[in-house]
Amino acid sequence: METSDYKDVFLTESREYLSTLNNALVELEKNPDHSESINEIFRAAHSLKGMSATMGYEPMARLTHQMESVLEPIRSGEKKLTARLMDALFACLDQLERWVEELSTEEVISDNALDQTLKMLASAIDLSFSERHSDISPRSLENSENISFSDSEIEVLLQAKMKGFYIWQITVEIDLSSQFKEVRSFMVLREVNEIGEIIKSDPAPELIEKGNFQSQFKIVVLTDQTDESLRLILLKISEIKSVEIQACKIEPTPILGLKPLVDSLEKNPTSTDYVSRTGVESEEKSFSLPTVRVHTTKLDKLMALVQELVISKIRFEQVVTSNQIKDLVDPLSQLNHITDELQDEIMKVRLMPVKQIFDRFPRMVRDLAKSLGKDVDLEMDGVDVELDRTVIEEMGEPLVHLLRNAVDHGIEIPSEREQEGKEAYGTIRLEARRERSFVVISVADDGRGVDPEVVKVKAITKGLISKDEAQRLSDEDAVKLIALPGFSTVDLASEVSGRGVGVDVAKTKVESIGGTLKIQSRKGQGTTFMLRFPLTLAIIKALLIKSTEEVFAVPVAGIIETLDITIADKKYVQQQEVLLLRGEVIPIYYLTELLEMPESLSSVQKSVETVLIAEVGDSRVGMIVDEVLGQQEVAIKSLDKVLKGIRGFSGATVLGTGKIALILDVPSLIEDLKEKRYQINHFEHKDGTYVAQS
Numbered sequence: 001m002e003t004s005d006y007k008d009v010f011l012t013e014s015r016e017y018l019s020t021l022n023n024a025l026v027e028l029e030k031n032p033d034h035s036e037s038i039n040e041i042f043r044a045a046h047s048l049k050g051m052s053a054t055m056g057y058e059p060m061a062r063l064t065h066q067m068e069s070v071l072e073p074i075r076s077g078e079k080k081l082t083a084r085l086m087d088a089l090f091a092c093l094d095q096l097e098r099w100v101e102e103l104s105t106e107e108v109i110s111d112n113a114l115d116q117t118l119k120m121l122a123s124a125i126d127l128s129f130s131e132r133h134s135d136i137s138p139r140s141l142e143n144s145e146n147i148s149f150s151d152s153e154i155e156v157l158l159q160a161k162m163k164g165f166y167i168w169q170i171t172v173e174i175d176l177s178s179q180f181k182e183v184r185s186f187m188v189l190r191e192v193n194e195i196g197e198i199i200k201s202d203p204a205p206e207l208i209e210k211g212n213f214q215s216q217f218k219i220v221v222l223t224d225q226t227d228e229s230l231r232l233i234l235l236k237i238s239e240i241k242s243v244e245i246q247a248c249k250i251e252p253t254p255i256l257g258l259k260p261l262v263d264s265l266e267k268n269p270t271s272t273d274y275v276s277r278t279g280v281e282s283e284e285k286s287f288s289l290p291t292v293r294v295h296t297t298k299l300d301k302l303m304a305l306v307q308e309l310v311i312s313k314i315r316f317e318q319v320v321t322s323n324q325i326k327d328l329v330d331p332l333s334q335l336n337h338i339t340d341e342l343q344d345e346i347m348k349v350r351l352m353p354v355k356q357i358f359d360r361f362p363r364m365v366r367d368l369a370k371s372l373g374k375d376v377d378l379e380m381d382g383v384d385v386e387l388d389r390t391v392i393e394e395m396g397e398p399l400v401h402l403l404r405n406a407v408d409h410g411i412e413i414p415s416e417r418e419q420e421g422k423e424a425y426g427t428i429r430l431e432a433r434r435e436r437s438f439v440v441i442s443v444a445d446d447g448r449g450v451d452p453e454v455v456k457v458k459a460i461t462k463g464l465i466s467k468d469e470a471q472r473l474s475d476e477d478a479v480k481l482i483a484l485p486g487f488s489t490v491d492l493a494s495e496v497s498g499r500g501v502g503v504d505v506a507k508t509k510v511e512s513i514g515g516t517l518k519i520q521s522r523k524g525q526g527t528t529f530m531l532r533f534p535l536t537l538a539i540i541k542a543l544l545i546k547s548t549e550e551v552f553a554v555p556v557a558g559i560i561e562t563l564d565i566t567i568a569d570k571k572y573v574q575q576q577e578v579l580l581l582r583g584e585v586i587p588i589y590y591l592t593e594l595l596e597m598p599e600s601l602s603s604v605q606k607s608v609e610t611v612l613i614a615e616v617g618d619s620r621v622g623m624i625v626d627e628v629l630g631q632q633e634v635a636i637k638s639l640d641k642v643l644k645g646i647r648g649f650s651g652a653t654v655l656g657t658g659k660i661a662l663i664l665d666v667p668s669l670i671e672d673l674k675e676k677r678y679q680i681n682h683f684e685h686k687d688g689t690y691v692a693q694s
Contacts, residue, residue, distance in 0.1 A: 007103070010055050012293065013047075014100045019359045020044040021093055025086065026362040030377065032081045041071060048096075053156040056163075059111040060099055061156050066121060067092055088124035090363070092117060122206065157199070157222075157248070165222045167199075168230060171244040173216045178239040182211035187237050189219075195233070196223025215241075220248060296389065299350055303538050306346050307635030310539060311654045313339050314632060318656035347536060352392050354432045354441070355383035360396070361403055361430065368407045375425035376411055378403075382432035387439050388536035394513050395441070395533055398506035402443045402529045403428065405502045410447030410527055420524065422446070437535050437557045438515075444528040450521040452478035462487065479521045483507045506531075511667050513537060514555055514650050518618045537636055542653070542663065544629040545612070547591045548598065553634050553653055553663045560613045560620065562628055567607065579611065579622050586613065588622035594669040595648070616667045623666065632656075636663060647672055 021044045028037040045064045052060035067089060073079040095117045099109045157167055170192070174184050185208045192198060200220040201208060208217050223230070227245040234243045313335060320328045358380050369376035387395070411417075411426030418424055429444045452475040459465045459481050465473070481487060485504045506529070507517045514534045521527040534540070534557060542553040543562075563581075570588065571578050579586045588611060592598065611622040634653035643649070650665040 017044045017048045022363040026366050029086050038075050053159045059114040085124045088121045160222050167248040168221050169248050170219050173241040175239045175241045196221045310635050314656040350389050351386040353384050357396050377427050379429045385432040390537045398509045401502040401506040406445040410445035439533050441531045446526040449523045450479050451523050542634045545625040546627040551661045553661050564608050586620050586622050590624045614666050
């Protein structure tokens with residue numbers, strides 16, 4: 001079998017199993033009596049070990065085997081988990097993850113770290129645990145004829161046997177009169193390790209080295225040496241009374257994971273599709289093929305073709321309409337129906353549950369809280385909510401920043417929480433939910449919250465606002481200042497945070513993909529960050545607008561309504577043009593000013609103006625345009641490297657006429673204009689620096 005053919009499959013499944021192991025261990029640490037968590041750990045570790053053995057990645061198979069052995073007495077209730085053992089198990093997972101990443105670029109993995117990791121795991125087990133439970137079997141095998149093996153161990157041995165290795169069970173008896181039993185047993189282990197690999201022993205290797213056995217001990221060895229060669233080597237050691245060697249008899253047993261797939265593909269070598277994991281329910285049932293894995297590049301290519309199809313359909317539609325070709329009206333309607341259905345199906349295929357991202361965070365929060373001396377419980381809800389794959393990939397970074405911010409700045413240390421009358425452990429809640437064509441993800445903590453007065457003082461100190469403006473700021477608006485670049489309420493930066501980039505980076509990233517970030521906080525009660533993401537970044541419904549003869553597209557999801565206003569409808573509040581709409585004061589801006597474009601003659605002479613009411617963050621704004629051309633689906637195209645860094649544009653699209661239209665990012669346009677006006681009105685330049693005017 002050529003295992004390299006299944007390497008991508010192995011890497012994909014391994015990452016899934018490692019994610020499962022991380023989350024299950026985090027849950028087990030919080031609730032040591034949760035039997036389902038430890039059962040889930042065993043299922044994942046068992047499958048990962050079998051897959052690793054099948055693929056020939058022996059270091060991974062050995063390490064997962066040892067993890068299973070360590071956890072076996074915990075599952076049986078004979079041993080309790082300790083903090084040291086949990087840290088060791090997490091370190092083992094870290095090493096497994098490093099090997100998986102190494103395999104993504106290399107053909108083989110280095111076993112240099114294996115011995116060190118195994119020693120670290122062994123050191124986490126106290127002596128009483130080692131005496132009662134060797135890493136091989138929970139009972140003494142000294143008086144038994146053969147050492148028994150678990151199903152997963154049999155799978156490892158079978159793979160070794162297929163590669164031509166001998167599997168010997170060696171029984172060594174040391175002379176009872178020997179005064180150096182520990183030395184002789186150590187020499188035996190050393191000699192065997194030089195010519196093979198010890199798989200199991202009775203008692204455990206560390207007990208054999210200490211001489212903690214009567215006169216005999218047993219070891220199972222993988223080697224390319226014959227039994228006679230082994231016997232001659234071991235009998236050269238002084239005070240060895242006898243050496244008995246026999247071949248281990250092992251019977252294959254089915255395992256979950258990659259093995260059924262390999263067997264199936266070997267029976268049907270023409271099949272190139274990958275089948276998702278499935279168990280073998282009975283000997284009579286054939287291996288089922290319920291799903292197919294497809295590489296993401298193929299999905300991206302398929303989505304690109306659908307985008308081109310949508311563009312061509314719009315152009316065809318425009319030709320039919322402008323030329324009034326009646327014979328093509330019905331075929332065009334059918335084409336629209338088929339295209340829409342195809343588009344919907346492709347979009348569904350690209351959807352992924354947010355669980356793909358959420359599953360990374362329990363371990364991250366656990367490690368960070370532990371390093372800061374805090375107790376933090378991460379609760380997750382809405383993990384099955386689905387988003388487009390491209391959005392899923394983009395949302396990971398802002399969530400990491402906000403969760404780290406919540407653990408470091410939000411949650412207090414246990415003693416401080418108890419003084420405030422709270423539980424010693426803090427809670428961070430990560431939740432996802434659908435809202436129309438958006439997904440809202442909230443990160444909420446029950447920590448100290450943000451003190452608006454402290455924020456105002458810091459903002460004044462940094463020259464971000466004047467004292468007069470600070471007095472006029474509401475507590476809600478003051479809290480929003482923490483999202484400004486470089487703003488931090490912490491005087492001393494740490495490795496985790498304090499440099500004033502976390503919330504700013506999160507906000508910038510969210511807005512770059514057409515989302516928004518809202519902040520709510522109450523001093524002493526906690527802080528909530530609400531991120532609003534579009535469902536997809538591929539094909540959207542957009543409003544086509546015109547300004548100074550240029551056509552732009554605005555995502556419909558961010559537009560609340562459009563209306564016509566007259567000069568009499570506009571008012572001024574603190575030098576800002578506003579519109580009073582159903583009792584709400586809405587600031588209005590001209591698109592020409594937002595884009596720094598010259599005003600058209602037609603817009604200057606207009607007595608009635610068209611306003612788009614858009615949602616920006618947690619408020620509404622009006623944007624005056626020359627004309628609204630209509631609504632249509634547009635395929636989003638990324639900007640090239642030259643234009644990608646320009647704020648105010650989230651992409652481009654091809655219109656039915658074949659012309660290019662830029663897609664506006666309204667929130668960033670409004671924010672940039674506000675910043676520009678603020679610099680003009682409140683700062684003066686002195687010796688190359690900006691100084692706030694009080």
